[in-house]
Structure formats: structure tokens, C-alpha cells
Amino acid sequence: MDEVVDEASHEAVHDHRELGRELGLFGSDPLIGAGLPYWLPDGAAVRHALEEYIRGRERAAGYRHVYSPVLGKRELYEVSGHWAHYRDDMFPPMDVGGEQMVLRPSLCPHHALLYRSRSRSYRELPLRMAELGGMFRAELSGVLGGLTRVRAIQLNDAHIFCTPGQVEQEAAAALELIASAYAAMGLRAARYRLSLPGPGGKYAAAPEMWQRATDALVGVLARLGLPYEAERGEAAFYGPKIDVQVADHAGRESTLSTVQVDFHQPERFDLGYVGADGARHRPVMVHRSVVGSVERAVAQLVEVHGGAFPAWLAPLQVAVLPVGPEQAGAAAEFAARCAGLGLRAEVSAPEQGSLGARVRRARLVPYQVVVGAREAAGGLVAPRLRDGRRLDPLPGREFAARVAALVGAYEVRLWDGPGAG
Incomplete structure (x- = not known):
């Protein structure tokens, strides 16, 4: 498998906490609480596009989506092992009707229960179960920051229930899905980390299971030809992981994606x-x-x-700029055509400033479409691409269709016509 790279991406020099607020993507309020950001409309548009992308890719890869509650009885996490090994990172139990309920720190115990909700045959395996679900971590206030460390997390999670002989193939397919997603998002991996247990008692005690899981992950990395670094003390309490590490604007690493092999919870849940x-x-x-x-x-x-x-993720994908009030009707008609194709398009009216000022305000929008008198009369548009290129006027219907096709294909490039790089 090729390494997770994107030639179009550039070196990160931005702090998402500052830029996210400047762009109106997210914010926070002390009445909501630390580590609990809210999403503004533009940020919600990015988030929705990302969620729809990953759901579609998972469906194409044979995953079935489920929903499960964000609460569970304390007993559930005692069975899974979270209560014994992960309690310090969980919110305190809530007494409800004589039972102790807990905000879940992970989705895997719920998915184990969904698996065992009926009898299973080897013919059903591998069973790939996915969910974009909420989970909660009682992070200390000193480590919270922007969107990278929060207390309420929406996780793109999945659990594959398979036979021992299917483990390496499924783990390899997951890594290839990660590589494809990074290419579409314009991201690159800083490195691959094989996360192993360290000293101490926070890990489930099952040496044979740990060795089998580690051997499987090492086999996957060798099979795909991926260089990696092994690190002690970074494993989940129930098993080793392959972590895909990314770096922020200051070079600080964090884990974005992960693949884990777990013999522990299938045993705990029988x-x-x-x-x-x-x-x-x-x-x-x-x-x-x-x-x-x-x-x-x-x-x-x-x-x-x-x-x-990338255009498919942009909060606003097409900014339509009529030169004067006389072109407002044609601009609105073109924006409506774009919206009908599933694009996020808005008209930036002449009342909002000069054409030059409106173009500058739309500098981060992938496609800026100018509609002057000639374009309005001929059903044309004069597109400007975010990278500075200007395209010759072309029929609005054709331009909208080609942009919709690029966005629908999750392309990083902005244009596939003349002048495209």
C-alpha cells in the first residue's frame, strides 16, 4: 500500500483554535463548559460533509451502520473491562432509578452486545459494524484545547467480528480505507506507530492473547510494506494498535486513525x-x-x-458574484442550479460591496463565479478558481455539472479542464 500522502497539501502553519473561530466554524461558552465546543453553520457544513463521506465509503466497503445509546449501566463497563482499567477517564456514574448509569467512554461494549443479540454463523463473518457515535471522556481542564482534546467526542468507529484467519485481511483493508480517506482530505500521515503495552496494571492480563494480536498487526504492516515504530505504553487496555499519527502546526503529534486487534472483549462478553x-x-x-x-x-x-x-469539504463551494443589480436574477438562478446539484452555493450581492471586495471575501471559496451583463444575456458564467486561475466563460449548466462531478468524486483538484494541474 502506498504511504498516506497528498502532493497537493502544504505544510501546516495554522492554529485551528484561532482560525476556526476566525472562520466561524466553532466556538465555546463557559455556560456550556470547557471541552464542549459548539459547531456554527459553516463548521457544521464541514462536519456533515465529512460524516457523509465516511458513511458512504464504509457502505461501499461492506459495513452496516448501527445506532447505540450513549449511556450504559455500570455493569456493562465492568464486563468489558473499562471500569477496572479505564475508570479514571470516565465520568462518574449517575444514580437513576436504583441503577448506576455511565456516559460511555467507548462504543465497543455496545457493539459487542449488538453482535450477541442473536446467534451467528461463520457464513456471516466478517461482520463489519460501523457507527458515528458519541462517547465521553472526563479529560482534565488543563489538557483541553480547541477540537483536539474535548470531553464529548463524535467518533467514526467500527468493529469487525471475524474468524482468526480473517484478522490480517480485515486489518489491512482498514488501513487501505484510511489511506484513501487521507488522500481525499488532503492529509498525510506523519508516521505509523505500533502501540504496545507498557509496565503497570492498566492492561488486561492475558499474555498469550497480547502476543497473538501483536503478531497479527506486525503481519499486516509487513504485508503492506509500511514502515513503523513500536512504542511501549500506548496500547489500549485490551490490545495492541496500529496508530496513524498526524502532526499539527507546531509539530506536535496526535493519533487520528487506528486499527486494533482485540481477543479480550470477545472473551469477556462470551x-x-x-x-x-x-x-x-x-x-x-x-x-x-x-x-x-x-x-x-x-x-x-x-x-x-x-x-x-478541498472543494467537497468547503462550507461554501460556489460564490456567485453578480457585477451589478441587473444581474441579480441570473446569479440567483445559477446559484439555485448549483444547489439543485447538491452544491453549497450563495449569491454575494452587489449591495455587499464592490466586485473586488466580494472576490477577496470569497478567497477561500473553491469556485467564484462572476456574472456580468454578457454572461447573464448568454446563460454563461465566468469562473475564477481559488488558486488564482480564471476560466473562459462557459455555459452555467456545464460549469455547475462539472463542479458537481468533481465534488461528488471527492477530488482534491479544483478543475479537470484546460489549465488544470
Whole structure:
């Protein structure tokens, strides 16, 4: 597999906390609380586009989507092992009707219960279960920051229940899905990390299971020819991980995507399937997240692109600029055509300033479309691309259709016609 790179991306020099607020993507309020950012309309548009992209890619890769509650009984996390090994990072239990309820720190216990909701056969495996779901971490206020460390997390999560012989293939396919997503987002991996257990008691005690899981992940990295660095003390409490590391504007690393092999939770939840021999067997659980948390993914996108997102992610994709009031009707008609094709388009009216001022305000919009008297009379548009290129006037219908096709294909490039690089 090729390394996760994008030749069109540039070195990150932006702090997402400052730029995200400047661009009106997200904010915070002390009445809501630290580590609980809210999303403004433009930020919500980026987030929605990212979520729809990953859902579509997962469906194409054979995943089935589910929903599960963000709460669970304390007993659930005692069974999974989170209560014993992860309690310090969880919010305190809430007493409700004589039961203790907990905001979930992870989606995997719920998915284990969904798997065991009925009997399973080897013919169903691998069973790929995905969810964009909320989870909660009781992070200390001193480590919270922007979108990278928050207390309420929307996670692009999935769990693959498979036979032992399917583990390497499924983990490799997950890494290839991650590479494809990074290319579409214009991101690159700083490095791949094999995260292993360290000293101390925060890990489930099962040496044989740990070795089997580690051997599987090492085999996947070798199979794909990916260089990696092994680090102790970075594993999940239930198993080792391949972490895809990214770097922020200051060179600080964080984990965005991950693939994990877990023999522990299938054992704890007594998961099983009927094999070809008619006997009951234990499945393996492969955890994987393609874009990680939506919050951290958007933070990384802001820092890498400085607000000039790939067109499919841009809050506003087409800015329509009538030269004068006489072209307002034609501009509105073209914007409506774009919207009908699923594009996010708005008219920047002459009342909002000179044409030059409106073009400058739209500098981060991938496509700026000028509509003058000649264009309005002939059903044409005069497009300007965000990278500074100007295209010859062409029919509005043709331009909108070609932009919609590029956006629908999740292309990083802005144009595929004359002058395209």
C-alpha cells in the first residue's frame, strides 16, 4: 500500500483554535463548559460533509451502520473491562432509578452486545459494524484545547467480528480505507506507530492473547510494506494498535486513525459463532477508525489547509458574484442550479460591496463565479478558481455539472479542464 500522502497539501502553519473561530466554524461558552465546543453553520457544513463521506465509503466497503445509546449501566463497563482499567477517564456514574448509569467512554461494549443479540454463523463473518457515535471522556481542564482534546467526542468507529484467519485481511483493508480517506482530505500521515503495552496494571492480563494480536498487526504492516515504530505504553487496555499519527502546526503529534486487534472483549462478553464444523468458536474483534473523532479530524483539516478546504469539504463551494443589480436574477438562478446539484452555493450581492471586495471575501471559496451583463444575456458564467486561475466563460449548466462531478468524486483538484494541474 502506498504511504498516506497528498502532493497537493502544504505544510501546516495554522492554529485551528484561532482560525476556526476566525472562520466561524466553532466556538465555546463557559455556560456550556470547557471541552464542549459548539459547531456554527459553516463548521457544521464541514462536519456533515465529512460524516457523509465516511458513511458512504464504509457502505461501499461492506459495513452496516448501527445506532447505540450513549449511556450504559455500570455493569456493562465492568464486563468489558473499562471500569477496572479505564475508570479514571470516565465520568462518574449517575444514580437513576436504583441503577448506576455511565456516559460511555467507548462504543465497543455496545457493539459487542449488538453482535450477541442473536446467534451467528461463520457464513456471516466478517461482520463489519460501523457507527458515528458519541462517547465521553472526563479529560482534565488543563489538557483541553480547541477540537483536539474535548470531553464529548463524535467518533467514526467500527468493529469487525471475524474468524482468526480473517484478522490480517480485515486489518489491512482498514488501513487501505484510511489511506484513501487521507488522500481525499488532503492529509498525510506523519508516521505509523505500533502501540504496545507498557509496565503497570492498566492492561488486561492475558499474555498469550497480547502476543497473538501483536503478531497479527506486525503481519499486516509487513504485508503492506509500511514502515513503523513500536512504542511501549500506548496500547489500549485490551490490545495492541496500529496508530496513524498526524502532526499539527507546531509539530506536535496526535493519533487520528487506528486499527486494533482485540481477543479480550470477545472473551469477556462470551461472543461466539457456529463454525463449518458445527462447533462454537470465538470471533476476533478488530476495532478501526478511519478518520478518528470528527473533532480532531476537522482540527487537522483546518491546520493543514488553513481554511482552504478541498472543494467537497468547503462550507461554501460556489460564490456567485453578480457585477451589478441587473444581474441579480441570473446569479440567483445559477446559484439555485448549483444547489439543485447538491452544491453549497450563495449569491454575494452587489449591495455587499464592490466586485473586488466580494472576490477577496470569497478567497477561500473553491469556485467564484462572476456574472456580468454578457454572461447573464448568454446563460454563461465566468469562473475564477481559488488558486488564482480564471476560466473562459462557459455555459452555467456545464460549469455547475462539472463542479458537481468533481465534488461528488471527492477530488482534491479544483478543475479537470484546460489549465488544470
